[in-house]
Amino acid sequence: MANSFFSLTIELFVGFFALLVLTKFLGKNQITQLTPFDFISALVLGELVGNAIYDPEIGLHYVLYAIFFWGALIFVIEMITQKIRESRSILEGKPSLIISNGKIQYEELKKNKLDLNQLQHLLREKDVFSIREVQNGILETNGTVSVMKKYSYDSPKNKDIKLPSKSVALPIVLVMDGEIISESLDFLEKKEEWLTDELHQRGIAGIKAVLYAEWTENEGFEIQTF
Known part of the structure; x- marks a missing residue:
């Protein structure tokens, strides 16, 4: 029993620092710019290490091999995306x-x-x-x-040009995906007919034609159709 705990401790210790070294080697983008590819890589790497550590038939050398082989694959993909611009949209996606x-x-x-x-x-x-x-x-x-x-x-901020302060109202979403947000109408103490009339005044046929609509005190409506 004591020997098992000792072996597990050594594997966890080595695995922890091996992952730390690998993260440093691959760069900060594995954490700060987590693309779908990076996310999948992190999941698979964690699963490989976890299975290797807790499987009694797998020794420490298998843990290190799993970490560094998978890290090498990630590194190769990163090099491909750096050197071949056309590969970036496939492996990293496009904005x-x-x-x-x-x-x-x-x-x-x-x-x-x-x-x-x-x-x-x-x-x-x-x-x-x-x-x-x-x-x-x-x-x-x-x-x-x-x-x-x-x-x-956009900037500059109001305080930079010494404008007098005034209260800021939170916009109330009234329509989303062609459907009325009834809670918002209740909050404003308005009826559906009021909203429909406002849309008709702006040449919009009805609620179903509206992708998004919000209302803000002192600024009125922001309406976008499909």
């Missing part, structure tokens, strides 16, 4: 323009399996709480969104 000139590119969202709720979440991570603030948005290969704000919403 997608999902908001262009302030308009949501619905087909690009569908192509990338991204719904509007996920898009909102990604934008909020960039301190963008309303679609109206975005001039262009690019979905990067690691799943994040890079945002170019519209001129009126």
Whole structure:
């Protein structure tokens, strides 16, 4: 029993530092720029090491072999993407323009399996709480969104030009994917007829024609159709 614990301790110790060395060797992009390929590589590498360590029939040399052989494969792929530009779109993916000139590119969202709720979440991570603030948005290969704000919403900050402070309202999403968000209407104490009338005034046939609609106090509607 004591011998088993000793062997496991040695394997864990060596495996830990072998993975640390491998991570340093492969570079920081394995952590900070996690593409789908990098994600799969990390999962498989962890599974290889885990199985090797806890299988009593596999010795320490198999643990090291699994780590460094898989690391060599990752390194070769990284070299290919660096040297052959055409391979990058296949192995790493391509960025997608999902908001262009302030308009949501619905087909690009569908192509990338991204719904509007996920898009909102990604934008909020960039301190963008309303679609109206975005001039262009690019979905990067690691799943994040890079945002170019519209001129009126971009820097400098209000405090830099000494503007008087005022309250900031959170935008209320009213329509998403052609369906009314009933909770939002209840929050505003409005009826569906009010929203339908607002759409008709803007030449929009009805709710089903609307991809996304939000309302913000003092700024009004931001409406985008399919």
